[in-house]
Amino acid sequence: MDWAWPSSLQQTVSGLDAMHLLALAAVLGWASGLRLYLVVFLTGLAGAMGWIHLPPGLQVLQHPGVLGLAGFLVLVEFFADKVPWVDSAWDAVHTFIRIPAGAALAAGALGADAGVWTFMAALMGGGLAATAHAAKATTRAAVNASPEPFSNIGLSLLGDATVPVMLWLAWSHPFAFFIALALALVVMVALTVLLFKFVRGLVGRLRQHFGASPVRA
Structure with a gap:
């Protein structure tokens, strides 16, 4: 197996060096776990407007139909994510969409000619998307237990703002992006672990409540 860096990482591709390509792959995977469609739209729009020159594997995002x-x-x-419990249902459905999409976008950043590195990028992107998605879904489910809607909306708006900031940071300052990503991953893993038990107990109480409810004719 050839573990040498592929030509797409040894030399610049579309004006990107190896660090930018890896940062782009990482941010596309991670951010897809939070806001997949926003990631696709902003990345494609930036390429279509000429703000950035996307790698060949991502240029399909510039298509008007996409x-x-x-x-x-x-x-x-945007609106589904602001409504308590609707956001959790949306997250549940997108468990099967965000993670493979994050893997595909991360792989596309390196291109098919990268060989084994494309596969590794897909694993990285899928793993980052899964981590972000799990943290988001767990946190929002816990917040939904609160009767007031403002914390839910606030967290949703935070996600709306975080994705474009991280995309910009990965493109403009990849070293700073990797530091921010590492910190974000630590926080996300901690939240997932801390809140998982709470969410599991909440689901158990809901099942018990509805299971104990009498059936009306």
């Missing part, structure tokens, strides 16, 4: 569909889904997700 941009239009992604933009529509961004709006749907």
Whole structure:
């Protein structure tokens, strides 16, 4: 097996060096676990407007059809993510969408010619997407137990703002991005571990409540 760095990482591709490519792969995977459609839309829009030159594996995101569909889904997700319990249902469905999409986008950042490195990028992207998704879903489910809606909306808006900031940071300052990503991962893993027991207990109480409810004719 050839473990040498592929030409796409040894030399610049679309004006990107190896550090930028790895940062782009990492941010696409991680951010997909939070706001997949926003990631697709912003990345494609930046390429279509000429703000950045996307690697060949990501240039499909610039297609008008992809941009239009992604933009529509961004709006749907924006409002769905602000409604308690609707956001949790949305997260549950997207467990099967965000993680493979994060893996595919991370792989696309390196391109098919990268060989084994493309596969490794896909694993990294899928893992980062899974971590971000798990933290988001667990935190939002815990917050939904609160009767007031403001904490839910606040967390949703924080996610809306974090994704474009991290995309910009990965593109403009990849070293700073990796530091921020490491800190974010520590926080996300801690939240998932701390809140998982609470969410599991909440689900158990809900099942017990509805299971004990009498059946009406």
